[in-house]
Amino acid sequence: MALRKRVLRIIKENKGRYIGIVILILLGSFYFIAATGVANNLEKMVVGFAEEYRQEDLTFSTDKPIKDISALESETGTLIEAYRQYDVKLSNGELRLLSPSSKINIPAVLSGRGLENPGDILLDPYFSQTQGLDIGGQIELNGKTFNIVGTMAVPNYVYILKNLYDVLPTSGFGIGIVSGADIEAFPELSSEAVTVYGARFHARENINAQTTKLHGLLIEKGYSLSEWLDAKNNKRINMPYGNISSMKSMSFPVAAAFFLLSCLIVGVMIMRTVKSDGVVIGTLYAQGYRRRELTRHYMAVPVLLSAAGGLAGTLLALPCVRPVVDSMLVHYVLPDKGITFSPLNLTLAVLMPVAFIGLSSFLMMRRILKKTAVELMKGDEQKAKVNFIERALRLDRFKFNTKFRIREQVRSIPRLLFLVLGVSAASMILLFGFTFNYSMNVVMDKGALERYVYPLEYNFKEVRNLQDGGIPKGAEPYNTLRCYPEGRESVEFYLVGMESDSVGFKVNDIRGNALSRDQVNISSPLASRLRIKEGDTILSLVSKLDGKSYSLKIDGIVKAYGEQFVYMPLDEFNHLTGQPLGSYRTVLSSHEIDFDENLLAGVMDARDPEAYENVSMPTTLIVASVSALAVLIAVIIIFLVTSLMIDESRNTISLLKILGYRGKELAKLILNSSAPAVFIGFWLGLPFMLAFGNSLYGYVAEIINMLIPMMVNPLYVLISFVLIFAVYEVTKRLCGRKLAKISMSDALKAGAE
Amino acid sequence: MFLSVSNLTKSYCTGTITHVLKGVDLKMERGQIGVILGPSGSGKSTLMNIIGGVDRADGGTVEVGGERITDLNDNQLVEYRRESVGFVFQFYSLVSNLTVAENIEVVSNISKNPLKTDEVLSAVGLSDKKNRFPRELSGGEQQHVSIARAIVKNPKLLLCDEPTGALDFQTSRSILKLLQEVNKKYGTTILMITHNSAIAGMAHAVFRLRSGEVAESAHNSEIIPAERIEW
Numbered sequence: 001m002a003l004r005k006r007v008l009r010i011i012k013e014n015k016g017r018y019i020g021i022v023i024l025i026l027l028g029s030f031y032f033i034a035a036t037g038v039a040n041n042l043e044k045m046v047v048g049f050a051e052e053y054r055q056e057d058l059t060f061s062t063d064k065p066i067k068d069i070s071a072l073e074s075e076t077g078t079l080i081e082a083y084r085q086y087d088v089k090l091s092n093g094e095l096r097l098l099s100p101s102s103k104i105n106i107p108a109v110l111s112g113r114g115l116e117n118p119g120d121i122l123l124d125p126y127f128s129q130t131q132g133l134d135i136g137g138q139i140e141l142n143g144k145t146f147n148i149v150g151t152m153a154v155p156n157y158v159y160i161l162k163n164l165y166d167v168l169p170t171s172g173f174g175i176g177i178v179s180g181a182d183i184e185a186f187p188e189l190s191s192e193a194v195t196v197y198g199a200r201f202h203a204r205e206n207i208n209a210q211t212t213k214l215h216g217l218l219i220e221k222g223y224s225l226s227e228w229l230d231a232k233n234n235k236r237i238n239m240p241y242g243n244i245s246s247m248k249s250m251s252f253p254v255a256a257a258f259f260l261l262s263c264l265i266v267g268v269m270i271m272r273t274v275k276s277d278g279v280v281i282g283t284l285y286a287q288g289y290r291r292r293e294l295t296r297h298y299m300a301v302p303v304l305l306s307a308a309g310g311l312a313g314t315l316l317a318l319p320c321v322r323p324v325v326d327s328m329l330v331h332y333v334l335p336d337k338g339i340t341f342s343p344l345n346l347t348l349a350v351l352m353p354v355a356f357i358g359l360s361s362f363l364m365m366r367r368i369l370k371k372t373a374v375e376l377m378k379g380d381e382q383k384a385k386v387n388f389i390e391r392a393l394r395l396d397r398f399k400f401n402t403k404f405r406i407r408e409q410v411r412s413i414p415r416l417l418f419l420v421l422g423v424s425a426a427s428m429i430l431l432f433g434f435t436f437n438y439s440m441n442v443v444m445d446k447g448a449l450e451r452y453v454y455p456l457e458y459n460f461k462e463v464r465n466l467q468d469g470g471i472p473k474g475a476e477p478y479n480t481l482r483c484y485p486e487g488r489e490s491v492e493f494y495l496v497g498m499e500s501d502s503v504g505f506k507v508n509d510i511r512g513n514a515l516s517r518d519q520v521n522i523s524s525p526l527a528s529r530l531r532i533k534e535g536d537t538i539l540s541l542v543s544k545l546d547g548k549s550y551s552l553k554i555d556g557i558v559k560a561y562g563e564q565f566v567y568m569p570l571d572e573f574n575h576l577t578g579q580p581l582g583s584y585r586t587v588l589s590s591h592e593i594d595f596d597e598n599l600l601a602g603v604m605d606a607r608d609p610e611a612y613e614n615v616s617m618p619t620t621l622i623v624a625s626v627s628a629l630a631v632l633i634a635v636i637i638i639f640l641v642t643s644l645m646i647d648e649s650r651n652t653i654s655l656l657k658i659l660g661y662r663g664k665e666l667a668k669l670i671l672n673s674s675a676p677a678v679f680i681g682f683w684l685g686l687p688f689m690l691a692f693g694n695s696l697y698g699y700v701a702e703i704i705n706m707l708i709p710m711m712v713n714p715l716y717v718l719i720s721f722v723l724i725f726a727v728y729e730v731t732k733r734l735c736g737r738k739l740a741k742i743s744m745s746d747a748l749k750a751g752a753e
Numbered sequence: 754m755f756l757s758v759s760n761l762t763k764s765y766c767t768g769t770i771t772h773v774l775k776g777v778d779l780k781m782e783r784g785q786i787g788v789i790l791g792p793s794g795s796g797k798s799t800l801m802n803i804i805g806g807v808d809r810a811d812g813g814t815v816e817v818g819g820e821r822i823t824d825l826n827d828n829q830l831v832e833y834r835r836e837s838v839g840f841v842f843q844f845y846s847l848v849s850n851l852t853v854a855e856n857i858e859v860v861s862n863i864s865k866n867p868l869k870t871d872e873v874l875s876a877v878g879l880s881d882k883k884n885r886f887p888r889e890l891s892g893g894e895q896q897h898v899s900i901a902r903a904i905v906k907n908p909k910l911l912l913c914d915e916p917t918g919a920l921d922f923q924t925s926r927s928i929l930k931l932l933q934e935v936n937k938k939y940g941t942t943i944l945m946i947t948h949n950s951a952i953a954g955m956a957h958a959v960f961r962l963r964s965g966e967v968a969e970s971a972h973n974s975e976i977i978p979a980e981r982i983e984w
Contacts, residue, residue, distance in 0.1 A: 384849035386886045394884075395855075400862040403855055411850045652848050658807055659860055660835025662828075744807050747846055748798070 003293075007300045010273060017643055018305060020636045021266055025309025025357070026316070027633070028258025029349040033317035035254070036345045038324050042244045045325070045334045046158070050237075054079070054104040055155035056198035057207050057231050058214070059164070061461065063224040065195060072221075076214045077202045079103045084183045086193040088141045093131065093172025095123075095141065096162070098154070099180040104200045105156045107177050108335045111135060112150020115179055121146035124153070124160060124333050127174020139176075142186060152177055153333040156198060159239040160333060164229055165459040165602030169331075194598075196227075207232075208489055212547035219546070226462040227601055228545060232705075233482060233492070240332050241703075257425060259353050262309070263360040264418040265640055266302045271364040271414075272648070274298055275381045278368065282376025291369055295362070298369075302361040303354055310350035317349075387413060405673035408645065415641060415648075419674060420681040422637030426630045427685025427724055432693055433626030434716035442711050447561045449606045454504035454588040457604040458595055466582035474591055476504045477584030479573055483566075485530060486540035486549065490702045493526055493564035495541070495552075497573025497584075504588035507567060510559045518569055519555035525707045526564040527557050538566075543577065550576055562707045627723075634724055638678065638731040642671060646738050653739060654747035667739055671732040678728050682721055686712075754816075755783035755942055756804070756910065761813035763799055773799045775965040776813065781944065781958050783818070783909075786936050786976075788953050789946040791962035797946040798914060800962070804944065805838050805912045806830040818909050835863055839903030839941075841932075843915035845895040847887040847902075854883040857902050864906035876938070877901040877931060893924030897931065904935055911935070913945040917952070922984070929955060929979035951984035 011018050049055070066072060069080050084099040100107055100115060107114075110125060112135040123133060128151055133139055137148050154175070162170040183193065201210045211230055218225060231237045274281070281294055322339050368381055389410045395403040409416055454476065463479070471477055479497040484490075498505065500518040507515045515521050522532065532538060537553045552566065568576075574583045587593070646653065649670060656666055690710060697708045756779070763774040773796045781787045791797050802808035804815055806822055814823045822833055839860075840846075847856050854870055861867035874880045877897040887895050896916060903911055913932065917925035933955060936943050945952065953959040954977035961969040 383888065386850060386888060390850055391886070400855070400858040403858075404851070407850045407855070651846075655846050655848070656859065658805075658834065658840060660831055660833075660863055662831055665863065748802065748807070748842075 003297045004300075007297070007304065010301055011304070014269075014643075014647075017269070017640055020640045021262060021269075021305055022309040022312070023636055024258055024262045024265070024633070025306050025353045026313035027629070028255045028262065028353060029310045029313025030317045030320075031258065031313075032252070032255035032352070033314050033341070033345065033349045034320055034324065036252075037317065037321035037339070037341055038328070039244055040342060040345075041321060041325050041337075041339050042240065042328060044340070045329065045337050046240045046244060046332075048337060049108065049153070049158075049334050050155055053106040053108055053155045054200055055231065055237060056104050056200050058199040058211055058229070059156065059231075059234065060197050060199070060218075060228040061194065061226045062197065062218070063226075066197065066218075066223065072217070076210065076217060078210070078214060079200045079202070080197055081105070081199075082195050082197050084180065084193050085196050086183055086186060090131075090141075090172070093127075093174065094162070094170070095127065095139075096173070096175045097121075097141070097183055098175060098177050099183050100177050101198070104198050105154050107152045107154045110151045110153055110333075110335055112148075115149065115177065117147075118179065118182060119145065119147050120149045120178070121182075122150050122152040122177040123148060124157070124175045125151040126160065126333065127176070130172070131174070142188070144182075144186070146176075146178060146182075153335050155237070156234075157236050158332050158334060159236050161236050161602075163459075163600060163602035164227055164234065164236070165604070167235070167602075167604055208484075208544065209547070211544070215546055224462075230544065240329065240334075255349075255352070259356040261418065261422055261425060261637070262306070262353065263357050264414055264421070265637075265644075266305060266357045267360045267364045268412065268414045268418065268644065270298060270302055270361045271368075272644075273301070274365045274368050278376045278381030279379050281369065282371075282373045282378075285373035285376065295365070295369055298365055299358060299362060302357045306353035306357040307350060310353040314346060314349040384411075387411075389413065401669060404669055405676075408649065408670065408673040409677055412648065415644060416677060419637065419641040419677045420684065422641070423634060423678050423681025423724065424684040424688055426634035426637065426727075427682045427720060428689040428692060429633065430627055430630035430720045430723060431685055431689040431712075431717065433623045433630065434720060435689065435693060435710060435712055436626075436708075437623040438713045438716055439709050439711045442709065443562045448563050451506050451560070451563070452504070452588070452606040453506060454590045455606040456589045456592060457606070458587045458589065458593065458600060459602045459604070460585055460587075460595075460599055461601045462599075463579065463583050463585050465580060466584065471587055472589070472593055475587050475589035475593060476502045477570065478502075478504075478586040478588060479570060479577075479579070479584045480586060481573075481577055482544040483541050483550075484544065485538060486542050490705055491526075491529060491564075492544065492705050493523075493566065495573065495577075496565055496567050497570035498567055499570050502588075504590075505567075507558050509556060512559070515556040515558060517567070520552050520572075521556040521558045521567045522554050523558050523560035523563045523565050525560055525562055525709060526566070527554070529564070529701070529707065533557070548578070561709050561711075564705075564707060631723065631727055634727040635731055638674070638728050639734065642674060642731060642735040643738060645674070646670065646735060646742070650742055651747050653742045654744055657742070657744045658747055663740060667732070667736050670739060671735060675728070678724065682724050686717065754780050755785075755818055756781040756787075756944070757814075757816040758800070758804065759814045761800065761803065761815065762811045763796075763803065763808070764811060773965050774803075774810070774813075777962070777965070777967055779958075779960050779967055779970060781942060783942055784936070784940045785942055785957040786933070786955060787942075787944045787958040787960065788956035789944065789960045789962055790948070790950050790953060791946075792948070794964075795962040796965040797962055801912050801914055801944070801946050804910075805840060806833045836865060836906070837909045839906060839908035839911040841896070841899050841903050841911065841913040841916045843918040845887070845892075845899040845919075847895055847898055849887050852884050852886055853879055853890070853898050856887070856898055857905050860902050861905045866907065867905050868907055870905065873901045873905045876904075876935070891924070892920050893927060896920065896924075896928050900928070900931055900935065904939060904941065907939060907941075909942060911941045911943045913943060915947055916945060917947070917949065926979060926982060929982060933979045949984060951982055954982055955979050 073080050081101045081103040083101045086097045088095050088097060107122065115122060121139065133148055135148055135150055139146050139148060157175050160169055160175060162173045199214060201207060284294060390407060395406060466477060476499060481495045482492060483495045484492045498517055502517055507517060507521055509515050532554055534554060534557055537551055539551050541550045541552060571581060574581055653666060653670060693710045697710060701707050758777055758779045761774050761777040764770050764772045777800055789797050803810045810823055814821055817837060825833060848859060857870050857873060861870060874883055877900055879894065879897055882890065917928050920928065929952065932943055935941055957973055957976060959971045960967050
């Protein structure tokens, strides 16, 4: 019908404003597809690999080979597999040879082919890349030549760390897989190769309980266990999981927030169009048009806008997922399963905004379209009505300019709501970016690494005892145990035993005073997570190793950032956990000590904190992109509201020009009227950001047991405030031109307001 | 002479050129009421807009109180409208989301020596409705507010564009009465445009406009009080 031609004309009349709305919707769909796409593809690669290639739930070593593995497997409902591990030193690195496993931690060939002949070797791709080795080439290991037939990934070495307790990868270190026979053929094997066990439970629930049961059974059978570590705490396995959880948790809420904001503004605009067309609608009804025909006509605008925004956002997001996934997996070795998208999510990204915005527009215009032709033709809809807030306001004590600005703002509640919520959203994103950056900096500067007075931490594979030999001067023994409060398995932390005169760790209270090492001290983030204070008792603390339960009375709280631990005197620790007096597993040292490498499960060196920043998230990039997004949202929202306000006040502006108002006076009256709303919006953004951040960090803590403190820096709040107001000023200037263009003849022609 | 219009011309180009004013001449003394009569399209509103400094002439001159406004630049015209002229429109042109008192303050806010809002409200008989919004008033009351807004700056010249055009007879008479009172009380020169020739009786000077020209101008020796005007 002829009315269809009008739809594009309506959009053309206010191009800038509709483009702004399309961008808002686009951002929502873009974020939804990008976040779900990244999270799902990460999950497919990380979790898919773990499931398909049967990632272990547990790794451990024993003092003697386990005799009847199949009996133990059926007794515990577990798949257990032993594999040989043999480290070969090279001139510029080190290669760990593993025998191929078939039940769990099955290798996946990434390129080339699998092992077929004696002398074949599969290498991890980073090792072959850094060593300049190609498929088809050869590598000589302890005098034996191996043919490189491909590259591979193994589920228990997704993040290639040499030792279980290492934090950073060792430069030049890599892994390779050769046949069992080839490993056994090394002459020095008997003295240097070790057997490592991996275990995976058939039942995928209650992993902790099953782990404890297996541990108990092995102890009962007389095995001495070392390097006992579950997958959840194994950095070779758990590193990529954090990205998945945070991405997944925020994909829908953030997109929904964009769509809701768009709903508000599109609703306001479509309502305005329908109102101003009141007489035309009445006339069309009188000519025989049906309500549904006109509803369809006016619905075309929001539906077209939301479909265009949804589609554009979806299409733009598709090519962005691959690089993000690649950048997140750059440190990990995983098979490339290709990027796929869920058809449901693709459909939702387009249909969600159409449904959200279409429905809100329909509800807003329905009231007017329900009226009769006679009512509409009277033109009452075009006359501005006074809402209850305007009616209730008594502004006699204010100056005229203040009264005018307040009335201008409260004139349209949805418009005001859109401005306040929109600025809040932009401020929230901006503040979150800065707070995230600051929190990460605080964690890096004042977190775990800063706690180390002695910078070197040597972790042993097995528990040692002070009575078997002393520790050099400038070094201290520690013993540790992984625990969780009963019923809250996600809250895992270290129970640490330390000597009462130890100095290797800083243990200061909230005020910065040194706490006694002769008492039980808990880190502040853990205390707040468990809601305990000095003098409280943690009941039913469960050891992850053997499931034994302890109670601890807390004497002090250690100021900490993100760390979760409980310190107690070493002797009490050993007594409590049933270990012989003098037992220790870790040595903290002020200098390098020449321990036998075969005894060590990992060494942590806190002397170069910058090295840790390389593996932490690229926070500067995140802050920059988040700030750019916030500024874009603020510009769009303030521009939309201001231009809408100028349009709604067109006749008033024109009238004021006739009455002798100067350009600057008008700009101050009209454009400055949003300042309080922007101000309120910004400050609302702060509690919104805290609520959002706490909920996100709380979720991350529950999923991956990582605590990120929410540290708000007043300087960054000030910078955000200045930035938001700078955006407001710039947008005002842009809209000032529009204001100047309004002619005095508008009021003369319009007559009545 | 307080208001002097000489050989005023104005044309618009809307595809074809339309000559709206073709050498208009009119003169009025300070403190007089003038009425411009004429049918639609005769150029009444264009003439009023030029005198009010809202529009510009193509040729000729307009002098108000000794100031040649046809020579003023845009900024000077703003100052002229701000200080010297008050406007009353046919459809009141009130700001719908401001109360009655606030609508008057719109003008007093930018005037150098405005009258007090309460005094003006009392003069137009709306003291008890100062906190109402325009939609809560009748058409006549809205026009009273419009007049109050126009006189609050105590203008030299009050321009009224069909002030009774949207009102019934009784209300129209009350508006005309009010304008006559304003003229007497404040000595304001009033120029009114209207279709209604009955109003001519209350004016000192009457100008009949036809096709952009002053077809007839007359000066009444006897002024009829507004309450006696009939149509």
